[in-house]
Amino acid sequence: MILEARNLTKRFRLGNRDVDALRGVSLQVSRGEFVAIMGPSGSGKSTLLQLLGGLDTPTSGEVVLDGEVISHLGDRAATRLRREKTGFVFQFFNLIPLLDVYENVALPYTIAGVDPRHGETAVRIREVIEQVDLKGREHHRPDQLSAGEQQRVALARALVAKPAILLADEPTGNLDYSTGGEILDELWRSCDGMGQTIVLVTHDARAAAHADRVLVVGDGKIRDEIELGRRQDPDPSPLIARLTQLGL
Amino acid sequence: MRRLSSLAWRSLRARSLRSFLTMAGIALGVAVLFAALSAGAAMDAAVDRAAADEMGHADLRVQALEEQGLSRETVAVVRGVSDAAVVAPALERKTYLSASLTQTPSSKLPEPVTVLGIDVVSEPQLHDIPLAAGRLLAESDRQSALITETLSTDENLRVGDSVKLNGTAASGPVSYVIVGIIRGQGSLPDAAGRLVFLPLGDAQSLFGTTGVTRIDLGAAHGVSVERLSGELVATIKTEPYLLSQIQDLADSLRGETSDFRSALLLVAAVVLFAGAFLIFNTLSMTVAERGREVGLLRAAGASRSQVMSIVLLQALALGVLGSLIGIAGGIALAALMLSWVQSSGPITFSTPSVSAWSVAMALSIGVMVTLAASLEPAWRAGRISPIEALRRQPSGAVAGAARLRWLILVFGVLALAALAAWPRATGSDSPGTSVSSGIGSGTLGPLAVYGLMLISVLLLPFVLGPLLRVAGVPFRVFRNEERLARSSLARDRSRTALTVGALVVGLGMVVALGTAAQDVRRIGADWLAETIPGSELLTSIRPMPTTDDAIKKELAAIPGVQSVSPIGTFGVPYVYTTQENGRTLENVVRQEAAAIVGADYQTDGRLVFVAGGGDRRSAFAALDSGGSVILPKSLADSTGVHVGDSIEFATGTNLASLKVAGIVAHTLPAESQEAILVGWPDALRIFGVTGADFYAVRYAPGQESSARPKLEATATLYALQPSDLSRVQGAFGDALDRIFRLLDMLALIAVVVAGLGMVNTFSMSVLERGREIGVLRATGMTGRQVWGMVVIEAGVLGLVGAIIGAVVGLIVGALLVSWSSGGFAPIFDPPWATIGLAVLFGFLVSIAAAIYPAGMASRQSIVHALQHE
Numbered sequence A: 001m002i003l004e005a006r007n008l009t010k011r012f013r014l015g016n017r018d019v020d021a022l023r024g025v026s027l028q029v030s031r032g033e034f035v036a037i038m039g040p041s042g043s044g045k046s047t048l049l050q051l052l053g054g055l056d057t058p059t060s061g062e063v064v065l066d067g068e069v070i071s072h073l074g075d076r077a078a079t080r081l082r083r084e085k086t087g088f089v090f091q092f093f094n095l096i097p098l099l100d101v102y103e104n105v106a107l108p109y110t111i112a113g114v115d116p117r118h119g120e121t122a123v124r125i126r127e128v129i130e131q132v133d134l135k136g137r138e139h140h141r142p143d144q145l146s147a148g149e150q151q152r153v154a155l156a157r158a159l160v161a162k163p164a165i166l167l168a169d170e171p172t173g174n175l176d177y178s179t180g181g182e183i184l185d186e187l188w189r190s191c192d193g194m195g196q197t198i199v200l201v202t203h204d205a206r207a208a209a210h211a212d213r214v215l216v217v218g219d220g221k222i223r224d225e226i227e228l229g230r231r232q233d234p235d236p237s238p239l240i241a242r243l244t245q246l247g248l
Numbered sequence B: 001m002r003r004l005s006s007l008a009w010r011s012l013r014a015r016s017l018r019s020f021l022t023m024a025g026i027a028l029g030v031a032v033l034f035a036a037l038s039a040g041a042a043m044d045a046a047v048d049r050a051a052a053d054e055m056g057h058a059d060l061r062v063q064a065l066e067e068q069g070l071s072r073e074t075v076a077v078v079r080g081v082s083d084a085a086v087v088a089p090a091l092e093r094k095t096y097l098s099a100s101l102t103q104t105p106s107s108k109l110p111e112p113v114t115v116l117g118i119d120v121v122s123e124p125q126l127h128d129i130p131l132a133a134g135r136l137l138a139e140s141d142r143q144s145a146l147i148t149e150t151l152s153t154d155e156n157l158r159v160g161d162s163v164k165l166n167g168t169a170a171s172g173p174v175s176y177v178i179v180g181i182i183r184g185q186g187s188l189p190d191a192a193g194r195l196v197f198l199p200l201g202d203a204q205s206l207f208g209t210t211g212v213t214r215i216d217l218g219a220a221h222g223v224s225v226e227r228l229s230g231e232l233v234a235t236i237k238t239e240p241y242l243l244s245q246i247q248d249l250a251d252s253l254r255g256e257t258s259d260f261r262s263a264l265l266l267v268a269a270v271v272l273f274a275g276a277f278l279i280f281n282t283l284s285m286t287v288a289e290r291g292r293e294v295g296l297l298r299a300a301g302a303s304r305s306q307v308m309s310i311v312l313l314q315a316l317a318l319g320v321l322g323s324l325i326g327i328a329g330g331i332a333l334a335a336l337m338l339s340w341v342q343s344s345g346p347i348t349f350s351t352p353s354v355s356a357w358s359v360a361m362a363l364s365i366g367v368m369v370t371l372a373a374s375l376e377p378a379w380r381a382g383r384i385s386p387i388e389a390l391r392r393q394p395s396g397a398v399a400g401a402a403r404l405r406w407l408i409l410v411f412g413v414l415a416l417a418a419l420a421a422w423p424r425a426t427g428s429d430s431p432g433t434s435v436s437s438g439i440g441s442g443t444l445g446p447l448a449v450y451g452l453m454l455i456s457v458l459l460l461p462f463v464l465g466p467l468l469r470v471a472g473v474p475f476r477v478f479r480n481e482e483r484l485a486r487s488s489l490a491r492d493r494s495r496t497a498l499t500v501g502a503l504v505v506g507l508g509m510v511v512a513l514g515t516a517a518q519d520v521r522r523i524g525a526d527w528l529a530e531t532i533p534g535s536e537l538l539t540s541i542r543p544m545p546t547t548d549d550a551i552k553k554e555l556a557a558i559p560g561v562q563s564v565s566p567i568g569t570f571g572v573p574y575v576y577t578t579q580e581n582g583r584t585l586e587n588v589v590r591q592e593a594a595a596i597v598g599a600d601y602q603t604d605g606r607l608v609f610v611a612g613g614g615d616r617r618s619a620f621a622a623l624d625s626g627g628s629v630i631l632p633k634s635l636a637d638s639t640g641v642h643v644g645d646s647i648e649f650a651t652g653t654n655l656a657s658l659k660v661a662g663i664v665a666h667t668l669p670a671e672s673q674e675a676i677l678v679g680w681p682d683a684l685r686i687f688g689v690t691g692a693d694f695y696a697v698r699y700a701p702g703q704e705s706s707a708r709p710k711l712e713a714t715a716t717l718y719a720l721q722p723s724d725l726s727r728v729q730g731a732f733g734d735a736l737d738r739i740f741r742l743l744d745m746l747a748l749i750a751v752v753v754a755g756l757g758m759v760n761t762f763s764m765s766v767l768e769r770g771r772e773i774g775v776l777r778a779t780g781m782t783g784r785q786v787w788g789m790v791v792i793e794a795g796v797l798g799l800v801g802a803i804i805g806a807v808v809g810l811i812v813g814a815l816l817v818s819w820s821s822g823g824f825a826p827i828f829d830p831p832w833a834t835i836g837l838a839v840l841f842g843f844l845v846s847i848a849a850a851i852y853p854a855g856m857a858s859r860q861s862i863v864h865a866l867q868h869e
Ligand SMILES: Nc1ncnc2c1ncn2[C@@H]1O[C@H](COP(=O)(O)OP(=O)(O)OP(=O)(O)O)[C@@H](O)[C@H]1O
Pocket: A012, A013, A014, A019, A020, A021, A039, A040, A041, A042, A043, A044, A045, A046, A047, A048, A203
């Protein structure tokens, strides 16, 4: 078990109204597993992901990542966690526009104070860039890349330091179907080939179909759990059939 | 990118215009600061040089308090002091060259010369007398003289020529053979280069005296100055004197420049403060703009302090570069300033001095202010949550609004820095007040002025809403643009407040200075009018004997002349007591005094008696019959003396006690104080005054123009220099005007700094609203209308800044006026024309600042704006 959430709730205060984004979520993710979280807009997916990655603290409940309770960390410990254990890919804003591809991918190292231009670090960075198929584009700036390429850079950056868990929030939401497919294939390969644990948030069944297991979230709770198993072919039809069965 | 800190530089480079303008703002602030510091240092150096010129190698100077000088007995006593190795008495008097008197037409007097009678043996031991030609005076010389190179050129005199000097009526003109020419101007700043050295005995017989004006002393080997002065104090019992070291002399000279220097520093602090707004605002905008990037960095593991240090590094880079550029510019500015001011009293300024101290001071203040102003944005950047990176919409409020109260920190840093650089107070502890030229040399006043500026900026966000509406009125013709512009300004109140704050501070200072200048000018005029019984002064370089009234009678007999009143000014040894540790101490200080004819004042109606200040008629009568004085209110207040009390003077070997017959609002302005008024009988009998220094002449109404030529011709016969009172006022006013105009120019730099800030703000707001502007364009707004919208935004902001600036300036001006009025009814009479110009300037600066961003906005492609993420 690499990640476990126990009875998470999250309440936001909006003006003088309380919004319960999560109302008691428990889940477990095994090492090397690819889990997708699905649900309609406003169901609390992003909120859940933020708690799982230690970006935010829950109102109650706890999150255990790699044996460590991360749900109520101070800023310093949370920073260390982000450096050492987690990698993020977001839907929209993923790259620093002032940095080129290489520098964006190298960011986790730069932040940790490691010179990313030499030695093993440089080898690793080149390896990931190659893995996401951006070899030769190292010195291009984000505004010179397509949206799909930008998202691949973001993926490379999330993977570069081999985090215990990779958390992705709608990484394909801003992309067309085939470009999104490439990203999902990259994700799947890193899981299948290198044992990377992944939690993917999406409202797209075709994206979720890449996962080993799908958690369906609704109204702040986990409504259902669909075990798909590791498959070479991300055929969404079994998932769609099951979702339809559930009336979603 | 090897280190995360490189992001700081890249971010600066990515917004090069913004970075450049911010740096320019810092540079301008530091330039004014550095100019103030190095001009101050130049003034200090000039003062030290003048003091060193005066004192030479002498350790101590014994100076005469009374007009007839130190007596022969005193000189003998001092010569007997065993701790003094060198004793150099000298007599200083002003006179005319006989030749120049006969040559010039009668209506105008020639320039006088200063005669210094010296001990030919000891004088060169204490004072360097560098020769350009000839030789020094020798002991055997009789009827010989040294003259300065300046005088030699002016009057075409060479070694071997003879120079004829006017003496007393008894001695008549006497000729001296020039044996040597002293290089340059000679060492007496007051002589303006026209200096003649005679053997002491020759000078004494020329002026019919046996006294000397000062004795310079060199301590014997191994004897401390303290011991020497102790021995002198114990030995000289014959008459009052003043004992001074070079430091005392420098201090009193320094006192004359300290007002100006503190005003300079205050203005520099204000300009730097405006610069701090610029930094604060720019970094705030950068943080807001890069909020999501910061979130991303945080999500990727950057710590709070890493994020903060990126912001602080940017500030540091801007601060260091800006300060260095500012220092370079400040050197030039200081040179301009000094050549504009030229001189203060007898001290002439030369080039600005650049010391390691002033460079370090300006650099560290520039950098500290920058860092202080960047702490809040940095702190806010550190608070940005990593969740920001996930947000769909780049929300403008990522980093929250800037909290203006952090300006208090900047204010504190600047205030401390200014205190460190403040001109040292002079050592004088006399109870009189000094004649102030507006901003005092104390620290409380300037701090209050400066604090008021801070408070008005902190209050800005509260008055902004209604004021924006008022300022929008003139732009109503463009209804849509005006509304859009106004809503854009109201969107981020703290940003608008910071932008307009710099303008308020700069304009406020300009208006305040203008108001103070007007007032000081008026006070100068009022003062003379209130205390001098006449409209024309006839001044003499030497006391005119009043024992026989012949001259006065002759002048008064001229048709059209209503009255002529002799006035003498001199120093008196005033005794005042202080309480210290329960003991009563008696102190003697030199206080300035003036001898007047009470009856003339009674007739002419001068002087204003304060409530409880005694009866006018009897006070003047008491003055004329002797034994009484009239005090200025300032002195009476500071010593707690009332009418009917007695005050004492340490004249001769015993104390003279005079009764206070009256207290008046103001008396004659003397060198640095208001004079104690004494009747002529006492002046002559007790204080050793030998005559009048000037006559105040009142013309009969309407007859001034007819009487003047005859009066002036007669006056010149007696070597009296006529000068119109309004001309005296004018000269005083002109000198002040020069200084105030300089301060104004410097304060305008703060307005320019505000302009730079506006360019930043408008560019940022155009960038931020890219999408919005795109939508407006897509729905049919023309490029011109977009341009107009941004310019109107600037116009509204400029008007708001100008209005608040003028109000704040008037309030500060009123404060300055009430402080400097020195008891004159503070008349609040703002110089509306200056204020109007300042307001217009502020408005135009704002419009100019909008031109570039407006062009940017109107040229933006609609398509690009709409797809812009
Ligand atoms: N910072 C916040 N303040 C207040 N309410 C919030 C905040 N973040 C989320 N919410 C609310 O919590 C609920 C869940 O939001 P969340 O973003 O987790 O949904 P989601 O499933 O990710 O939706 P989407 O598919 O649209 O991204 C929503 O009702 C949202 O309005």
